[in-house]
Amino acid sequence: MLDKRFYRLIYLFVAVALLAGAGDLHAQETKTFQITAKKYDYIPDTIKVNQGDKVVLQATATDREHSIGIKSYNIDRELPKDEMVTIEFVADKKGEFTISCTKLCGWGHFGMKAKLIVS
């Protein structure tokens, strides 16, 4: 007859297997995006990631100085002209967030927006 310790070992293996499986579902991925900012657009204008992903934005303003602001993520980075700026953050909040230019850049400035979708 098998003793209790053996069953305990089995439970332990099952628990570890379940935890490992759950870990896979939420595995953190690094998602890198090249973004171009120019009057008055971001290209691409939509960035989709999963909650928990590490997001790397490599952004370049090509016509003049702009910026990238994502309020809910406390991000506000200037983009000097023709200089790639790397912005890294973990997408820990679900939802749709507005990416906007916080540097007054001309008549279309207030419409210079993109979207971050974290699902």
Ligand SMILES: [Cu+2]
């Ligand atoms: Cu602007």
